[in-house]
Amino acid sequence: GNSVTQMEGPVTLSEEAFLTINCTYTATGYPSLFWYVQYPGEGLQLLLKATKADDKGSNKGFEATYRKETTSFHLEKGSVQVSDSAVYFCALRHGGATNKLIFGTGTLLAVQP
Amino acid sequence: GAVVSQHPSWVICKSGTSVKIECRSLDFQATTMFWYRQFPKQSLMLMATSNEGSKATYEQGVEKDKFLINHASLTLSTLTVTSAHPEDSSFYICSARASEVRRDSYNEQFFGPGTRLTVL
Numbered sequence: 001g002n003s004v005t006q007m008e009g010p011v012t013l014s015e016e017a018f019l020t021i022n023c024t025y026t027a028t029g030y031p032s033l034f035w036y037v038q039y040p041g042e043g044l045q046l047l048l049k050a051t052k053a054d055d056k057g058s059n060k061g062f063e064a065t066y067r068k069e070t071t072s073f074h075l076e077k078g079s080v081q082v083s084d085s086a087v088y089f090c091a092l093r094h095g096g097a098t099n100k101l102i103f104g105t106g107t108l109l110a111v112q113p
Numbered sequence: 114g115a116v117v118s119q120h121p122s123w124v125i126c127k128s129g130t131s132v133k134i135e136c137r138s139l140d141f142q143a144t145t146m147f148w149y150r151q152f153p154k155q156s157l158m159l160m161a162t163s164n165e166g167s168k169a170t171y172e173q174g175v176e177k178d179k180f181l182i183n184h185a186s187l188t189l190s191t192l193t194v195t196s197a198h199p200e201d202s203s204f205y206i207c208s209a210r211a212s213e214v215r216r217d218s219y220n221e222q223f224f225g226p227g228t229r230l231t232v233l
Contacts, residue, residue, distance in 0.1 A: 036224075041226075042226055042227075043117075043119075043206055043225050043226040043227050044157070044206070044208075044224040045224070046221065049221075089156065089157070099145065099210055099222065100147075100159060100162070101147075101157075101159070101208075101222060102159075103156040103157045104156060105155060105156045106154075106155070106156050108154075
């Protein structure tokens with residue numbers, strides 16, 4: 001079945017460090033891929049998405065490229081800030097009417113000043 | 114735009130009582146709403162898909178008689194946890210999918226802030 005695997009956290013970085021959170025997926029066909037962010041005490045917010053192979057999603061300095069050959073959608077940011085501290089979820093949505101999202105386990109990012 | 118609210122944001126109840134959680138789409142109509150459950154330090158697990166005017170579709174392993182879902186209008190879905198027990202304590206999150214085509218967000222789910230349920 002469809003699944004998403006992302007690196008376990010927590011990831012602890014100093015401010016202005018480079019961030020990579022790995023995400024790989026298993027799915028038939030061509031799913032859409034997403035990164036969501038959850039700040040403490042809040043619901044999920046869509047951070048970025050890509051709907052087809054080689055697409056690059058980007059937002060707020062974060063980027064992720066849909067790599068079909070490696071079934072990956074790694075999240076990157078060149079210089080993290082304390083305000084980026086949150087839990088990041090990778091997710092896929094397969095085609096069809098149900099629009100179900102399948103989430104990874106989430107990665108906690110803690111950025112220290 | 115595309116705001117989803119949940120009420121209450123947190124609730125504490127005694128074992129054996131029922132608790133209702135509301136999910137509202139504030140500025141759009143949602144034909145479909147989803148209910149998720151999130152355990153501490155774990156991912157979101159889809160519980161059920163709620164379609165306006167019809168019965169909810171529950172995921173495998175989710176008791177439909179325990180988690181009652183009603184999607185009576187295009188802006189409101191409710192989740193009722195019946196005869197709650199301590200193991201039902203969790204963070205419940207809803208999301209809504211817009212009925213109409215929205216630019217740059219077609220087919221996207223918009224998430225509520227979640228409801229923390231604690232059963233004593």
